[in-house]
Amino acid sequence: MDxxxxxxxxxxxxxxxENTMIKVDANSIDEDTILFGEDGIGLDSLDALQMIxxxxxxxxxxIKDPTTARDALQSLGVLRDWIQRRLSTx
Amino acid sequence: xxxxxxxxxxxxxxxxVDSFEQGDQSKSGTAQFHLKPDLWFFADHFxxxxxxPAVLLLECAAQAxxxxxxxxxxxxxxxxxxxxxxxxxxxxxxxxxxxxxDILITKVELLKEFxxxxxxxxxxxxxxxTVACGRLTLSRQLKA
Numbered sequence: 001m002d003x004x005x006x007x008x009x010x011x012x013x014x015x016x017x018e019n020t021m022i023k024v025d026a027n028s029i030d031e032d033t034i035l036f037g038e039d040g041i042g043l044d045s046l047d048a049l050q051m052i053x054x055x056x057x058x059x060x061x062x063i064k065d066p067t068t069a070r071d072a073l074q075s076l077g078v079l080r081d082w083i084q085r086r087l088s089t090x
Numbered sequence: 091x092x093x094x095x096x097x098x099x100x101x102x103x104x105x106x107v108d109s110f111e112q113g114d115q116s117k118s119g120t121a122q123f124h125l126k127p128d129l130w131f132f133a134d135h136f137x138x139x140x141x142x143p144a145v146l147l148l149e150c151a152a153q154a155x156x157x158x159x160x161x162x163x164x165x166x167x168x169x170x171x172x173x174x175x176x177x178x179x180x181x182x183x184x185x186x187x188x189x190x191x192d193i194l195i196t197k198v199e200l201l202k203e204f205x206x207x208x209x210x211x212x213x214x215x216x217x218x219x220t221v222a223c224g225r226l227t228l229s230r231q232l233k234a
Contacts, residue, residue: 046178046227049204056202066205 005059007083012076019054020047031077036070048073055079061086098153099173103130106150106194110157117162117200121154127190142188147214147222152176154196155210155228162200174228177207182224192216206230 009031016035017026024041034040036048045066051073052063061083063069072082098105112119125132125142132140156174188194196214203209206229213223 045205045207046229049202049207049209049227050178050180052204053202053209063204069204 005087007059007080007087009076009080012079012083015054015058016051016076019050029076031080032075034075035073055083059083059087098156100153104149105153106146107153107157110154110161112158112161113197113199117158119154119158119161119198121150121157121194121196121198123150123194123196125188125190125192125194129190132190140190142192142194144184144222147184147188147194148176148179148182148224148226150194151196151198151210151212151214151222151224152226152228155198155200155208155212155226158198158200158210159203159208159228172230174230176226177229178209178227180225180227182222182226184222186216186219186221188214188216188221192218194221201225 013026013029016022016029020043022029022041022043029041035043048066048069052069056062063072072079098107100106106123107121108123110119110121127140129142131143131146135141135143159174160172194214194216196212198210198212201209201211207227209225209227211223211225214221
């Protein structure tokens with residue numbers, strides 16, 4: 001786990017663009033944009049897996065189950081807060 | 091284990107694993123496939139210069155990954171013979187040709203299992219060289 005790693009919306013957005021098949025204009029994505037589900041921007045479970053692997057690689061944080069993934073990957077803002085919480089937990 | 095017929099649902103014309111051995115590390119394994127000169131694709135790919143199509147090298151790796159996944163799982167959804175599907179292919183490199191009489195050796199490692207998906211790393215070699223490497227994702231469902 002790398003607690004010194006930067007956790008920003010810009011960094012997470014870059015991770016999202018690099019690892020998923022975004023079908024919307026990247027400029028329209030902000031920290032509150034819903035990523036998955038009917039109200040989201042169309043990401044699917046394969047995109048979730050790609051993000052999970054990227055988060056694990058970048059921060060050393062493991063997301064083991066779909067429930068945790070659903071909670072953590074709601075939006076970039078929620079993801080940032082989730083990562084910061086996990087990094088600050090001894 | 092030998093005789094992949096018992097472990098993959100593919101028909102004989104689309105089976106690219108002859109044998110499979112699970113690695114010492116429980117999440118890896120090695121598949122072998124002999125490229126017999128009379129395989130159906132060699133005649134036309136290409137006439138006079140037979141090379142295994144790259145897309146079939148990927149299929150070969152996907153089948154090896156599928157056998158590994160099934161061997162690691164004990165759930166009813168992954169019993170031998172249950173179809174698994176390719177859901178994604180990432181960062182693949184084709185690095186050399188695979189020709190008639192080559193033995194393809196595909197090493198696969200489970201990187202991450204998540205719900206109905208699993209991501210694998212693979213490398214396929216012959217006695218001569220590395221022919222392909224990369225990452226792919228399999229799914230237990232047709233749609234990810």
